[in-house]
Amino acid sequence: xxxxxxxxxxxxxxxxxxxxxxxxxxxxxxxxxxxxxxxxxxxxxxxxxxxxxxxxxxxxxxxxxxxxxxxxxxxxxxxxxxxxxxxxxxxxxxxxxxxxxxxxxxxxxxxxxxxxxxxxxxxxxxxxxxxxxxxxxxxxxxxxxxxxxxxxxxxxxxxxxxxxxxxxxxxxxxxxxxxxxxxxxxxxxxxxxxxxxxxxxxxxxxxxxxxxxxxxxxxxxxxxxxxxxxxxxxxxxx
Amino acid sequence: xxxxxxxxxxxxxxxxxxxxxxxxxxxxxxxxxxxxxxxxxxxxxxxxxxxxxxxxxxxxxxxxxxxxxxxxxxxxxxxxxxxxxxxxxxxxxxxxxxxxxxxxxxxxxxxxxxxxxxxxxxxxxxxxxxxxxxxxxxxxxxxxxxxxxxxxxxxxxxxxxxxxxxxxxxxxxxxxxxxxxxxxxxxxxxxxxxxxxxxxxxxxxxxxxxxxxxxxxxxxxxxxxxxxxxxxxxxxxxxxxxxxxxxxxxxxxxxxxxxxxxxxxxxxxxxxxxxxxxxxxxxxxxxxxxxxxxxxxxxxxxxxxxxxxxxxxxxxxxxxxxxxxxxxxxxxxxxxxxxxxxxxxxxxxxxxxxxxxxxxxxxxxxxxxxxxxxxxxxxxxxxxxxxxxxxxxxxxxxxxxxxxxxxxxxxx
Numbered sequence: 099x100x101x102x103x104x105x106x107x108x109x110x111x112x113x114x115x116x117x118x119x120x121x122x123x124x125x126x127x128x129x130x131x132x133x134x135x136x137x138x139x140x141x142x143x144x145x146x147x148x149x150x151x152x153x154x155x156x157x158x159x160x161x162x163x164x165x166x167x168x169x170x171x172x173x174x175x176x177x178x179x180x181x182x183x184x185x186x187x188x189x190x191x192x193x194x195x196x197x198x199x200x201x202x203x204x205x206x207x208x209x210x211x212x213x214x215x216x217x218x219x220x221x222x223x224x225x226x227x228x229x230x231x232x233x234x235x236x237x238x239x240x241x242x243x244x245x246x247x248x249x250x251x252x253x254x255x256x257x258x259x260x261x262x263x264x265x266x267x268x269x270x271x272x273x274x275x276x277x278x279x280x281x282x283x284x285x286x287x288x289x290x291x292x293x294x295x296x297x298x299x300x301x302x303x304x305x306x307x308x309x310x311x312x313x314x315x316x317x318x319x320x321x322x323x324x325x326x327x328x329x330x331x332x333x334x335x336x
Numbered sequence: 337x338x339x340x341x342x343x344x345x346x347x348x349x350x351x352x353x354x355x356x357x358x359x360x361x362x363x364x365x366x367x368x369x370x371x372x373x374x375x376x377x378x379x380x381x382x383x384x385x386x387x388x389x390x391x392x393x394x395x396x397x398x399x400x401x402x403x404x405x406x407x408x409x410x411x412x413x414x415x416x417x418x419x420x421x422x423x424x425x426x427x428x429x430x431x432x433x434x435x436x437x438x439x440x441x442x443x444x445x446x447x448x449x450x451x452x453x454x455x456x457x458x459x460x461x462x463x464x465x466x467x468x469x470x471x472x473x474x475x476x477x478x479x480x481x482x483x484x485x486x487x488x489x490x491x492x493x494x495x496x497x498x499x500x501x502x503x504x505x506x507x508x509x510x511x512x513x514x515x516x517x518x519x520x521x522x523x524x525x526x527x528x529x530x531x532x533x534x535x536x537x538x539x540x541x542x543x544x545x546x547x548x549x550x551x552x553x554x555x556x557x558x559x560x561x562x563x564x565x566x567x568x569x570x571x572x573x574x575x576x577x578x579x580x581x582x583x584x585x586x587x588x589x590x591x592x593x594x595x596x597x598x599x600x601x602x603x604x605x606x607x608x609x610x611x612x613x614x615x616x617x618x619x620x621x622x623x624x625x626x627x628x629x630x631x632x633x634x635x636x637x638x639x640x641x642x643x644x645x646x647x648x649x650x651x652x653x654x655x656x657x658x659x660x661x662x663x664x665x666x667x668x669x670x671x672x673x674x675x676x677x678x679x680x681x682x683x684x685x686x687x688x689x690x691x692x693x694x695x696x697x698x699x700x701x702x703x704x705x706x707x708x709x710x711x712x713x714x715x716x717x718x719x720x721x722x723x724x725x726x727x728x729x730x731x732x733x734x735x736x737x738x739x740x741x742x743x744x745x746x747x748x
Contacts, residue, residue, distance in 0.1 A: 149742050152663070154663060154741045154742050154745070155741075155742050174667070174668055175667045175669070178662065178666060178667045178668070181662075181664065182665020183665070187663050187664065193656070193659075193660045193663075193745065194660075195657055195660065196657075197354075197357035202353075206664055207664040209346050210661075210664065210666050210667075210670060211665065212342055212343075258665075
């Protein structure tokens, strides 16, 4: 069963009098419990594709079908609702609210979902325990290490139990060792039955996925299964 | 509805969170509102106080009272030289009017003069001496601290008796009660038969009974001035406020006859009422009010612009935060509510502080000028500050709500 089906999607920006084709013609499907990496050099359109897949933006042309719903023509509020319920974002720069503690950061999507306070505290706590941060619940982002911040972000992405996790260069701001820990966490999330889309430009990160989609100049260059995907060894998180 | 309340509560919490996180900036922002609300409340309090004092003073005249006088007190339609040329009202006019008038509850003539008053070596200067008859007390609501008003017998007989106002009594007899003592008005001895209660309004000045001494009207003619020298005023009290108009009509009719006016002649007297005074005062206070509120409104306006400014800066600064919030599912309306709420809470806090300052200040001022802090002022402060918050917060909040999440997330 496919969660995401996109057909002949294009994104055209008007810059002055010139039309810029950020995405020229992209089609792909992503199934349930798949682990997909999207790769490409800068300017290939992978950020634009990620924004569209994440329902942050709508395509100029083409159809985007998410779980049987046509998202390409939704308005701002409908898109916000889809983002809230169906998509968990993990960003390169973590994007936590700097003045809120870990718990409040994780709670935030549940607030927007309209969940009552006691229930969402419980859910947020559970999500933080799942990423191994039960001792850092009341710390603010500036009191946490980079790896810990990214784990708070992952907890925030998971707390609504979304259909897909969309990770944009999740290890880009981390050192190699911490990056590996995050990849272990992603692998666990994947093995627990989640769907993950990973946007990266590093080959060895992409090889954690089952499938790699390579973009170039707004087209899909390659879309192929990874033979012997890299399965990171579980280690104690700290 | 439930959803909306939930959102309101959550955005209130978020707003409080944001305000706490930016204490210094929030405090600076509230400053404008503090000053604005302080001045608005203080001004309205002061105006209310002055108004109250005037109303009290005027109503001490009594709403059922008419004053037949040579002069119109508040009328600017008749030129003053015309009034000046009118024939004085004298005791003859009064006696004829009293004979003919059927409707009034009480009628009394009054005449004023100014004399020095002495008790032993104590002097009080510039006191209004009111000459009148025993019936005067029935045209007023005056009450006594001790003693009584002079009676019919004393009044007709022009006995040397006097009734003194509260302030006069305090000045002449600082330690005790003056009842039964002999005071000197001019060079004539008068016995004090009554001391009035404090009437307590500063507005009426010398016309305040506190500052007056009442003696029989014939004593004034006998000792101080000739009967025709000054015009008298006839105080008329109607039985109740609904009959005031009828009493007035009757008075005009009788007075025209008494004064021998033909059909073509205008009235050569005026009938005065507290209404006239009230409307004059209300006009004056209205002008003060408009001017005052305009000036304080400006202060508030400046405060509101300050808030708007800070909120715009805040939105700019938190662009990324807005992007994150939108990415994880905040709707445009949610962001709008959040920022309006933030401005409203800041303003409300400022309003409360301003109210506190205004109340404290007006307590201090109250020792010199009458002020009146009322529930109105509290409501005024809350409403004004909330309104300012919502209005000045709207434009920045709207900008925030319309941010494109993609752009906002990329913002450094």
